[in-house]
Amino acid sequence: MPARIDPGQRRRHVVGAAFRLVVAEGIDGLSLRKVAAEAGLNVGSVRHYFDGHEDLLAAAAEEAGDRMGRRLARHPVDGLRGLTGAAALDALQALVEEVLPVDTERREEAIVVLELILAARTRPVFRPISARMAADLGRVVADALAALGVRDPEGAAAQVTALIGGLTIDTVTPHGSLGVDRLRATLRAHLSMLLAHHGDR
Amino acid sequence: MPARIDPGQRRRHVVGAAFRLVVAEGIDGLSLRKVAAEAGLNVGSVRHYFDGHEDLLAAAAEEAGDRMGRRLARHPVDGLRGLTGAAALDALQALVEEVLPVDTERREEAIVVLELILAARTRPVFRPISARMAADLGRVVADALAALGVRDPEGAAAQVTALIGGLTIDTVTPHGSLGVDRLRATLRAHLSMLLAHHGDR
DNA sequence: GCCTATTTATCACACCCGTGATAAAGTCCG
DNA sequence: CGGACTTTATCACGGGTGTGATAAATAGGC
Numbered sequence: 001m002p003a004r005i006d007p008g009q010r011r012r013h014v015v016g017a018a019f020r021l022v023v024a025e026g027i028d029g030l031s032l033r034k035v036a037a038e039a040g041l042n043v044g045s046v047r048h049y050f051d052g053h054e055d056l057l058a059a060a061a062e063e064a065g066d067r068m069g070r071r072l073a074r075h076p077v078d079g080l081r082g083l084t085g086a087a088a089l090d091a092l093q094a095l096v097e098e099v100l101p102v103d104t105e106r107r108e109e110a111i112v113v114l115e116l117i118l119a120a121r122t123r124p125v126f127r128p129i130s131a132r133m134a135a136d137l138g139r140v141v142a143d144a145l146a147a148l149g150v151r152d153p154e155g156a157a158a159q160v161t162a163l164i165g166g167l168t169i170d171t172v173t174p175h176g177s178l179g180v181d182r183l184r185a186t187l188r189a190h191l192s193m194l195l196a197h198h199g200d201r
Numbered sequence: 202m203p204a205r206i207d208p209g210q211r212r213r214h215v216v217g218a219a220f221r222l223v224v225a226e227g228i229d230g231l232s233l234r235k236v237a238a239e240a241g242l243n244v245g246s247v248r249h250y251f252d253g254h255e256d257l258l259a260a261a262a263e264e265a266g267d268r269m270g271r272r273l274a275r276h277p278v279d280g281l282r283g284l285t286g287a288a289a290l291d292a293l294q295a296l297v298e299e300v301l302p303v304d305t306e307r308r309e310e311a312i313v314v315l316e317l318i319l320a321a322r323t324r325p326v327f328r329p330i331s332a333r334m335a336a337d338l339g340r341v342v343a344d345a346l347a348a349l350g351v352r353d354p355e356g357a358a359a360q361v362t363a364l365i366g367g368l369t370i371d372t373v374t375p376h377g378s379l380g381v382d383r384l385r386a387t388l389r390a391h392l393s394m395l396l397a398h399h400g401d402r
Numbered sequence: 403g404c405c406t407a408t409t410t411a412t413c414a415c416a417c418c419c420g421t422g423a424t425a426a427a428g429t430c431c432g
Numbered sequence: 433c434g435g436a437c438t439t440t441a442t443c444a445c446g447g448g449t450g451t452g453a454t455a456a457a458t459a460g461g462c
Contacts, residue, residue, distance in 0.1 A: 024323070025323050026319075026320070026322065026323040028227075028229040029323065111322075114319070115319070117370065117374055117376055118227075118315070118316070118319055118370075118374065119227070120374055120375065120376060121227065121312075121373060121374045121375065122225070122226050122227040122230065127375060127376070130374070130375075130376040131375070131376045133376075134371075134376040155386070155387065155390055156390075158379070158383065158387045159364070159387055159390060159391050161367065161371070162363075162364050162367030162368045162370075162371055162387060163360070163363050163364055163367055164367060165366060165367030165368075165370045165371065166362065166363030166364055166365060166366030166367035166368075166370075167363045167366075167367075169318065169319075169363075169366045169367075169370075170335075170362070170363055170366065172322060173318055173319065173321055173322045173331070174321065174322065174328060174331075174332070175318055175321060175328070175331040175332045175334075175335040178359070182359065185356070186356065186359045186360055186363060189356055189357075189360060190360050193394055193395070193398050194394070196398065197394050197397065197398060
Protein backbone atom coordinates (compact mmCIF):
# COMPACT_ATOMS: atom_id res chain seq x y z
CA MET A 1 0.00 0.00 0.00
CA PRO A 2 2.09 2.75 -1.36
CA ALA A 3 2.16 6.45 -1.84
CA ARG A 4 4.24 7.94 -4.55
CA ILE A 5 4.19 11.31 -2.85
CA ASP A 6 4.38 12.51 0.72
CA PRO A 7 0.88 13.20 2.00
CA GLY A 8 2.15 15.75 4.50
CA GLN A 9 3.86 17.69 1.78
CA ARG A 10 0.72 17.58 -0.34
CA ARG A 11 -1.35 18.87 2.54
CA ARG A 12 1.08 21.71 3.10
CA HIS A 13 0.98 22.53 -0.59
CA VAL A 14 -2.80 22.74 -0.55
CA VAL A 15 -2.80 24.78 2.64
CA GLY A 16 -0.37 27.16 0.98
CA ALA A 17 -2.76 27.59 -1.92
CA ALA A 18 -5.58 28.27 0.52
CA PHE A 19 -3.36 30.86 2.21
CA ARG A 20 -2.73 32.72 -1.00
CA LEU A 21 -6.41 32.63 -1.85
CA VAL A 22 -7.48 34.02 1.51
CA VAL A 23 -4.94 36.79 1.13
CA ALA A 24 -6.16 37.61 -2.36
CA GLU A 25 -9.91 37.28 -1.95
CA GLY A 26 -10.72 37.02 1.71
CA ILE A 27 -11.90 34.05 3.70
CA ASP A 28 -15.24 33.98 1.90
CA GLY A 29 -13.65 34.06 -1.51
CA LEU A 30 -12.43 30.58 -0.79
CA SER A 31 -13.87 27.53 -2.47
CA LEU A 32 -12.68 24.01 -3.08
CA ARG A 33 -12.56 24.61 -6.80
CA LYS A 34 -10.49 27.75 -6.48
CA VAL A 35 -8.10 26.11 -4.07
CA ALA A 36 -7.71 23.17 -6.40
CA ALA A 37 -6.98 25.47 -9.32
CA GLU A 38 -4.50 27.50 -7.30
CA ALA A 39 -2.75 24.34 -6.16
CA GLY A 40 -2.71 22.97 -9.69
CA LEU A 41 -4.76 20.00 -8.56
CA ASN A 42 -8.21 18.59 -8.97
CA VAL A 43 -11.16 19.12 -6.69
CA GLY A 44 -11.29 15.43 -5.90
CA SER A 45 -7.62 15.42 -4.98
CA VAL A 46 -8.09 18.25 -2.56
CA ARG A 47 -11.08 16.56 -1.04
CA HIS A 48 -9.04 13.43 -0.61
CA TYR A 49 -6.75 15.18 1.86
CA PHE A 50 -9.38 17.40 3.45
CA ASP A 51 -12.76 15.96 4.25
CA GLY A 52 -14.51 19.11 3.14
CA HIS A 53 -14.69 22.83 3.10
CA GLU A 54 -14.58 23.34 6.84
CA ASP A 55 -11.66 20.99 7.29
CA LEU A 56 -9.63 22.97 4.80
CA LEU A 57 -10.38 26.26 6.51
CA ALA A 58 -9.57 24.81 9.88
CA ALA A 59 -6.27 23.47 8.58
CA ALA A 60 -5.36 26.87 7.15
CA ALA A 61 -6.26 28.46 10.45
CA GLU A 62 -4.14 25.96 12.38
CA GLU A 63 -1.26 26.63 10.06
CA ALA A 64 -1.51 30.37 10.59
CA GLY A 65 -1.57 29.89 14.33
CA ASP A 66 1.39 27.54 14.25
CA ARG A 67 3.47 29.92 12.17
CA MET A 68 2.88 32.78 14.56
CA GLY A 69 3.48 30.53 17.51
CA ARG A 70 6.82 29.50 16.03
CA ARG A 71 7.71 33.12 15.46
CA LEU A 72 6.98 34.07 19.03
CA ALA A 73 8.85 31.05 20.34
CA ARG A 74 12.01 32.44 18.81
CA HIS A 75 12.01 35.14 21.47
CA PRO A 76 12.43 33.40 24.82
CA VAL A 77 11.32 35.50 27.75
CA ASP A 78 14.55 34.91 29.62
CA GLY A 79 16.44 36.89 27.01
CA LEU A 80 14.56 39.99 28.06
CA ARG A 81 15.08 39.74 31.79
CA GLY A 82 17.15 42.56 33.17
CA LEU A 83 17.24 44.65 30.02
CA THR A 84 16.71 48.39 30.44
CA GLY A 85 16.52 51.53 28.36
CA ALA A 86 17.03 51.28 24.63
CA ALA A 87 18.00 47.62 24.79
CA ALA A 88 14.70 46.74 26.47
CA LEU A 89 12.78 48.81 23.96
CA ASP A 90 14.55 47.20 21.00
CA ALA A 91 13.98 43.69 22.30
CA LEU A 92 10.32 44.34 23.01
CA GLN A 93 9.80 45.93 19.61
CA ALA A 94 11.48 43.00 17.87
CA LEU A 95 9.20 40.59 19.73
CA VAL A 96 6.00 42.40 18.83
CA GLU A 97 7.08 42.92 15.23
CA GLU A 98 7.08 39.17 14.78
CA VAL A 99 3.29 39.27 14.57
CA LEU A 100 2.98 42.52 12.66
CA PRO A 101 2.78 42.83 8.87
CA VAL A 102 6.24 44.30 8.39
CA ASP A 103 7.16 42.13 5.41
CA THR A 104 5.38 40.01 2.83
CA GLU A 105 5.55 36.80 4.82
CA ARG A 106 4.27 38.29 8.06
CA ARG A 107 1.75 40.35 6.14
CA GLU A 108 0.18 37.22 4.69
CA GLU A 109 0.07 35.57 8.08
CA ALA A 110 -1.45 38.66 9.63
CA ILE A 111 -4.14 38.80 6.97
CA VAL A 112 -5.09 35.17 7.39
CA VAL A 113 -5.15 35.46 11.17
CA LEU A 114 -7.20 38.64 11.00
CA GLU A 115 -9.73 37.12 8.64
CA LEU A 116 -9.86 34.07 10.85
CA ILE A 117 -10.52 36.04 14.03
CA LEU A 118 -13.19 38.12 12.38
CA ALA A 119 -14.81 35.02 10.91
CA ALA A 120 -14.83 33.41 14.35
CA ARG A 121 -17.39 36.01 15.38
CA THR A 122 -20.08 34.35 13.27
CA ARG A 123 -18.63 30.87 12.70
CA PRO A 124 -18.16 28.94 15.93
CA VAL A 125 -15.84 26.49 14.19
CA PHE A 126 -13.03 29.00 14.39
CA ARG A 127 -13.67 29.95 17.98
CA PRO A 128 -11.30 27.56 19.76
CA ILE A 129 -8.27 28.24 17.58
CA SER A 130 -9.00 31.96 17.54
CA ALA A 131 -9.23 32.02 21.31
CA ARG A 132 -6.06 29.99 21.66
CA MET A 133 -4.08 32.32 19.45
CA ALA A 134 -5.27 35.41 21.27
CA ALA A 135 -4.48 33.83 24.61
CA ASP A 136 -1.02 32.76 23.47
CA LEU A 137 -0.17 36.23 22.22
CA GLY A 138 -1.48 37.86 25.36
CA ARG A 139 0.55 35.49 27.51
CA VAL A 140 3.76 36.08 25.58
CA VAL A 141 3.38 39.85 25.70
CA ALA A 142 2.45 39.88 29.37
CA ASP A 143 5.40 37.66 30.26
CA ALA A 144 7.75 39.85 28.27
CA LEU A 145 6.49 43.00 29.94
CA ALA A 146 6.78 41.36 33.33
CA ALA A 147 10.34 40.29 32.55
CA LEU A 148 11.13 43.90 31.73
CA GLY A 149 9.81 45.05 35.06
CA VAL A 150 6.66 46.73 33.83
CA ARG A 151 4.06 47.38 36.47
CA ASP A 152 0.67 45.71 35.89
CA PRO A 153 1.88 43.51 33.01
CA GLU A 154 -1.61 42.22 32.28
CA GLY A 155 -3.07 45.68 31.81
CA ALA A 156 -0.12 46.83 29.75
CA ALA A 157 -0.36 43.67 27.65
CA ALA A 158 -4.01 44.47 26.98
CA GLN A 159 -2.91 47.80 25.56
CA VAL A 160 -0.17 46.24 23.45
CA THR A 161 -2.34 43.47 22.02
CA ALA A 162 -5.05 46.00 21.18
CA LEU A 163 -2.45 48.13 19.48
CA ILE A 164 -1.26 45.09 17.53
CA GLY A 165 -4.75 44.45 16.27
CA GLY A 166 -5.34 48.04 15.27
CA LEU A 167 -1.98 48.44 13.59
CA THR A 168 -2.60 45.26 11.66
CA ILE A 169 -5.93 46.56 10.38
CA ASP A 170 -4.49 49.92 9.43
CA THR A 171 -1.60 48.34 7.57
CA VAL A 172 -3.41 45.50 5.90
CA THR A 173 -6.42 47.38 4.60
CA PRO A 174 -6.14 50.21 2.12
CA HIS A 175 -7.98 52.74 4.25
CA GLY A 176 -5.31 55.24 4.71
CA SER A 177 -2.95 53.86 4.98
CA LEU A 178 -0.15 53.07 7.33
CA GLY A 179 3.22 52.29 5.79
CA VAL A 180 5.64 49.93 7.42
CA ASP A 181 7.80 52.79 8.67
CA ARG A 182 4.88 54.58 10.30
CA LEU A 183 3.70 51.29 11.71
CA ARG A 184 7.06 50.75 13.35
CA ALA A 185 7.21 54.34 14.61
CA THR A 186 3.75 54.19 16.15
CA LEU A 187 4.52 50.92 17.87
CA ARG A 188 7.83 52.22 19.13
CA ALA A 189 6.25 55.39 20.50
CA HIS A 190 3.72 53.36 22.41
CA LEU A 191 6.19 50.83 23.80
CA SER A 192 8.57 53.60 24.76
CA MET A 193 5.82 55.38 26.62
CA LEU A 194 4.85 52.15 28.30
CA LEU A 195 8.37 51.40 29.50
CA ALA A 196 8.99 54.96 30.63
CA HIS A 197 5.74 55.30 32.46
CA HIS A 198 5.37 51.91 34.07
CA GLY A 199 8.98 50.90 33.91
CA ASP A 200 9.79 51.10 37.60
CA ARG A 201 8.35 48.28 39.59
CA MET B 202 -48.01 59.90 -9.04
CA PRO B 203 -48.30 58.98 -5.46
CA ALA B 204 -46.64 56.98 -2.78
CA ARG B 205 -48.64 55.68 0.08
CA ILE B 206 -45.52 55.30 2.18
CA ASP B 207 -42.43 57.40 2.63
CA PRO B 208 -39.64 56.02 0.42
CA GLY B 209 -36.96 57.40 2.72
CA GLN B 210 -38.47 55.59 5.67
CA ARG B 211 -38.69 52.39 3.67
CA ARG B 212 -35.06 52.67 2.68
CA ARG B 213 -34.05 53.20 6.27
CA HIS B 214 -36.14 50.22 7.30
CA VAL B 215 -34.39 48.01 4.75
CA VAL B 216 -30.98 49.36 5.71
CA GLY B 217 -31.81 48.56 9.33
CA ALA B 218 -32.56 44.98 8.34
CA ALA B 219 -29.26 44.80 6.48
CA PHE B 220 -27.54 46.11 9.59
CA ARG B 221 -28.99 43.41 11.80
CA LEU B 222 -28.07 40.77 9.24
CA VAL B 223 -24.47 41.92 8.98
CA VAL B 224 -24.22 41.87 12.75
CA ALA B 225 -25.69 38.40 12.93
CA GLU B 226 -23.98 36.69 10.01
CA GLY B 227 -21.22 38.93 8.74
CA ILE B 228 -21.02 40.94 5.58
CA ASP B 229 -20.92 37.82 3.41
CA GLY B 230 -23.92 36.30 5.08
CA LEU B 231 -25.94 39.02 3.43
CA SER B 232 -28.28 38.35 0.53
CA LEU B 233 -31.23 40.11 -0.99
CA ARG B 234 -33.52 37.29 0.04
CA LYS B 235 -32.37 37.33 3.65
CA VAL B 236 -32.65 41.10 3.85
CA ALA B 237 -36.13 40.95 2.42
CA ALA B 238 -37.16 38.31 4.93
CA GLU B 239 -35.62 40.25 7.82
CA ALA B 240 -37.40 43.42 6.71
CA GLY B 241 -40.69 41.56 6.29
CA LEU B 242 -40.70 42.44 2.64
CA ASN B 243 -40.38 40.82 -0.73
CA VAL B 244 -37.23 40.54 -2.79
CA GLY B 245 -38.78 42.62 -5.53
CA SER B 246 -39.68 45.35 -3.05
CA VAL B 247 -36.14 45.55 -1.78
CA ARG B 248 -34.83 45.66 -5.29
CA HIS B 249 -37.20 48.49 -6.06
CA TYR B 250 -35.42 50.75 -3.59
CA PHE B 251 -31.91 49.43 -4.17
CA ASP B 252 -30.75 48.71 -7.67
CA GLY B 253 -28.95 45.60 -6.60
CA HIS B 254 -26.76 43.84 -4.12
CA GLU B 255 -23.91 46.31 -4.22
CA ASP B 256 -26.20 49.30 -3.85
CA LEU B 257 -27.64 47.84 -0.69
CA LEU B 258 -24.22 47.17 0.81
CA ALA B 259 -23.04 50.64 -0.10
CA ALA B 260 -26.12 52.17 1.49
CA ALA B 261 -25.55 50.21 4.70
CA ALA B 262 -21.95 51.31 4.70
CA GLU B 263 -22.91 54.95 4.19
CA GLU B 264 -25.39 54.67 7.02
CA ALA B 265 -22.76 53.27 9.37
CA GLY B 266 -20.38 56.06 8.48
CA ASP B 267 -23.05 58.70 8.93
CA ARG B 268 -24.02 57.39 12.33
CA MET B 269 -20.46 57.49 13.57
CA GLY B 270 -19.94 60.90 12.03
CA ARG B 271 -23.00 62.19 13.86
CA ARG B 272 -21.70 60.72 17.10
CA LEU B 273 -18.35 62.39 16.76
CA ALA B 274 -19.95 65.69 15.76
CA ARG B 275 -21.57 65.81 19.19
CA HIS B 276 -18.17 66.49 20.71
CA PRO B 277 -16.98 69.83 19.34
CA VAL B 278 -13.26 70.35 19.63
CA ASP B 279 -13.68 73.74 21.23
CA GLY B 280 -15.20 72.14 24.29
CA LEU B 281 -11.87 70.45 24.97
CA ARG B 282 -9.62 73.44 24.68
CA GLY B 283 -7.94 74.38 27.88
CA LEU B 284 -8.99 71.30 29.85
CA THR B 285 -6.34 69.68 32.02
CA GLY B 286 -5.93 66.77 34.37
CA ALA B 287 -8.90 64.53 35.08
CA ALA B 288 -11.28 66.78 33.15
CA ALA B 289 -9.20 66.47 30.00
CA LEU B 290 -8.97 62.72 30.44
CA ASP B 291 -12.71 62.36 30.96
CA ALA B 292 -13.56 64.45 27.93
CA LEU B 293 -11.12 62.59 25.71
CA GLN B 294 -12.37 59.23 26.92
CA ALA B 295 -15.97 60.24 26.28
CA LEU B 296 -15.08 61.29 22.77
CA VAL B 297 -13.31 58.07 21.91
CA GLU B 298 -15.99 55.93 23.51
CA GLU B 299 -18.45 57.24 20.96
CA VAL B 300 -16.93 54.92 18.40
CA LEU B 301 -16.27 51.97 20.70
CA PRO B 302 -18.68 49.10 21.29
CA VAL B 303 -19.67 50.07 24.82
CA ASP B 304 -23.39 49.47 24.36
CA THR B 305 -25.64 47.57 21.99
CA GLU B 306 -26.14 50.45 19.59
CA ARG B 307 -22.47 51.33 19.28
CA ARG B 308 -21.58 47.66 19.21
CA GLU B 309 -23.69 47.12 16.11
CA GLU B 310 -22.20 50.15 14.42
CA ALA B 311 -18.71 49.04 15.30
CA ILE B 312 -19.34 45.57 13.88
CA VAL B 313 -20.72 46.90 10.62
CA VAL B 314 -17.87 49.38 10.26
CA LEU B 315 -15.30 46.71 11.05
CA GLU B 316 -16.75 44.27 8.55
CA LEU B 317 -16.87 47.06 6.01
CA ILE B 318 -13.25 48.05 6.48
CA LEU B 319 -12.07 44.47 6.28
CA ALA B 320 -14.20 43.88 3.18
CA ALA B 321 -12.69 46.97 1.57
CA ARG B 322 -9.41 45.10 1.44
CA THR B 323 -10.64 42.83 -1.32
CA ARG B 324 -13.66 44.77 -2.64
CA PRO B 325 -12.69 48.13 -4.10
CA VAL B 326 -16.32 49.31 -3.95
CA PHE B 327 -15.94 49.94 -0.24
CA ARG B 328 -12.61 51.69 -0.51
CA PRO B 329 -13.74 55.32 -0.74
CA ILE B 330 -16.17 55.22 2.16
CA SER B 331 -13.77 53.16 4.24
CA ALA B 332 -10.99 55.65 3.61
CA ARG B 333 -13.25 58.57 4.37
CA MET B 334 -14.33 57.12 7.70
CA ALA B 335 -10.78 56.39 8.75
CA ALA B 336 -9.67 59.88 7.75
CA ASP B 337 -12.56 61.50 9.60
CA LEU B 338 -11.82 59.61 12.77
CA GLY B 339 -8.12 60.36 12.55
CA ARG B 340 -8.82 64.03 12.05
CA VAL B 341 -11.22 64.26 14.98
CA VAL B 342 -8.82 62.48 17.32
CA ALA B 343 -5.83 64.51 16.18
CA ASP B 344 -7.74 67.78 16.59
CA ALA B 345 -8.89 66.77 20.04
CA LEU B 346 -5.38 65.84 21.12
CA ALA B 347 -4.05 69.09 19.71
CA ALA B 348 -6.73 71.04 21.58
CA LEU B 349 -5.61 69.34 24.78
CA GLY B 350 -2.03 70.45 24.19
CA VAL B 351 -0.60 67.04 23.32
CA ARG B 352 2.72 67.15 21.58
CA ASP B 353 2.82 65.51 18.12
CA PRO B 354 -0.96 65.14 17.82
CA GLU B 355 -0.73 63.20 14.56
CA GLY B 356 1.54 60.56 16.00
CA ALA B 357 -0.50 60.29 19.17
CA ALA B 358 -3.68 60.06 17.08
CA ALA B 359 -2.15 57.16 15.17
CA GLN B 360 -1.71 55.36 18.47
CA VAL B 361 -5.25 56.11 19.59
CA THR B 362 -6.90 55.08 16.35
CA ALA B 363 -4.90 51.87 16.31
CA LEU B 364 -5.99 51.21 19.87
CA ILE B 365 -9.59 51.85 18.85
CA GLY B 366 -9.35 49.25 16.12
CA GLY B 367 -7.75 46.66 18.36
CA LEU B 368 -10.14 47.23 21.24
CA THR B 369 -13.05 46.92 18.83
CA ILE B 370 -11.78 43.58 17.59
CA ASP B 371 -11.15 42.28 21.07
CA THR B 372 -14.59 43.30 22.27
CA VAL B 373 -16.59 42.34 19.24
CA THR B 374 -15.18 38.90 18.63
CA PRO B 375 -15.42 36.09 21.14
CA HIS B 376 -11.72 35.45 21.32
CA GLY B 377 -11.09 36.22 24.90
CA SER B 378 -12.69 38.30 25.53
CA LEU B 379 -12.70 41.91 26.64
CA GLY B 380 -15.67 43.09 28.67
CA VAL B 381 -16.89 46.64 28.48
CA ASP B 382 -15.32 47.49 31.82
CA ARG B 383 -11.90 46.18 30.80
CA LEU B 384 -12.27 47.92 27.47
CA ARG B 385 -12.86 51.22 29.25
CA ALA B 386 -10.01 50.62 31.67
CA THR B 387 -7.52 49.79 28.91
CA LEU B 388 -8.50 52.85 26.93
CA ARG B 389 -8.29 55.06 30.00
CA ALA B 390 -4.86 53.74 30.91
CA HIS B 391 -3.58 54.51 27.45
CA LEU B 392 -5.10 57.98 27.24
CA SER B 393 -3.88 58.80 30.71
CA MET B 394 -0.37 57.76 29.77
CA LEU B 395 -0.60 59.79 26.60
CA LEU B 396 -1.69 62.96 28.38
CA ALA B 397 0.85 62.56 31.15
CA HIS B 398 3.74 61.83 28.84
CA HIS B 399 3.08 64.25 26.02
CA GLY B 400 0.83 66.62 27.88
CA ASP B 401 3.15 69.64 28.04
CA ARG B 402 3.60 71.41 24.78
C1' DG C 403 3.09 -9.96 -13.75
C1' DC C 404 -0.59 -9.64 -10.64
C1' DC C 405 -3.03 -7.71 -6.79
C1' DT C 406 -4.17 -4.35 -3.53
C1' DA C 407 -4.52 0.10 -1.74
C1' DT C 408 -3.69 4.86 -2.58
C1' DT C 409 -4.38 8.75 -5.32
C1' DT C 410 -6.60 11.23 -9.10
C1' DA C 411 -10.19 12.54 -11.94
C1' DT C 412 -15.20 13.17 -13.19
C1' DC C 413 -19.94 12.76 -12.81
C1' DA C 414 -24.48 14.50 -11.09
C1' DC C 415 -27.37 16.42 -7.51
C1' DA C 416 -29.44 19.98 -4.66
C1' DC C 417 -28.90 24.44 -2.83
C1' DC C 418 -28.44 29.46 -2.76
C1' DC C 419 -27.32 33.40 -5.15
C1' DG C 420 -28.03 37.96 -8.22
C1' DT C 421 -30.56 39.59 -11.91
C1' DG C 422 -33.76 40.56 -15.58
C1' DA C 423 -38.48 40.58 -17.05
C1' DT C 424 -43.22 40.70 -16.14
C1' DA C 425 -47.65 40.60 -14.01
C1' DA C 426 -50.59 42.04 -10.21
C1' DA C 427 -52.17 45.17 -6.69
C1' DG C 428 -52.66 49.41 -4.73
C1' DT C 429 -53.12 54.66 -4.52
C1' DC C 430 -53.60 59.11 -5.78
C1' DC C 431 -55.17 62.88 -9.44
C1' DG C 432 -58.44 64.69 -12.44
C1' DC D 433 -65.22 56.47 -12.39
C1' DG D 434 -60.86 56.21 -15.17
C1' DG D 435 -56.28 56.58 -16.06
C1' DA D 436 -51.35 57.03 -14.52
C1' DC D 437 -47.89 55.81 -11.65
C1' DT D 438 -45.86 53.71 -7.67
C1' DT D 439 -45.21 49.66 -5.18
C1' DT D 440 -45.45 44.74 -4.58
C1' DA D 441 -45.14 40.08 -5.90
C1' DT D 442 -43.46 36.08 -8.86
C1' DC D 443 -41.29 33.71 -12.45
C1' DA D 444 -37.28 31.71 -14.76
C1' DC D 445 -32.46 31.86 -16.14
C1' DG D 446 -27.46 31.19 -15.54
C1' DG D 447 -23.80 30.71 -12.45
C1' DG D 448 -21.28 29.16 -8.48
C1' DT D 449 -21.00 26.13 -4.36
C1' DG D 450 -20.42 21.84 -1.24
C1' DT D 451 -21.00 17.08 -1.34
C1' DG D 452 -21.69 12.31 -2.37
C1' DA D 453 -20.69 8.48 -5.37
C1' DT D 454 -17.99 6.35 -8.74
C1' DA D 455 -14.65 5.23 -12.28
C1' DA D 456 -9.86 5.55 -13.87
C1' DA D 457 -4.98 5.64 -13.14
C1' DT D 458 -0.94 4.81 -10.43
C1' DA D 459 2.63 2.52 -7.64
C1' DG D 460 4.45 -0.67 -4.52
C1' DG D 461 4.55 -5.79 -2.36
C1' DC D 462 4.50 -10.55 -3.38
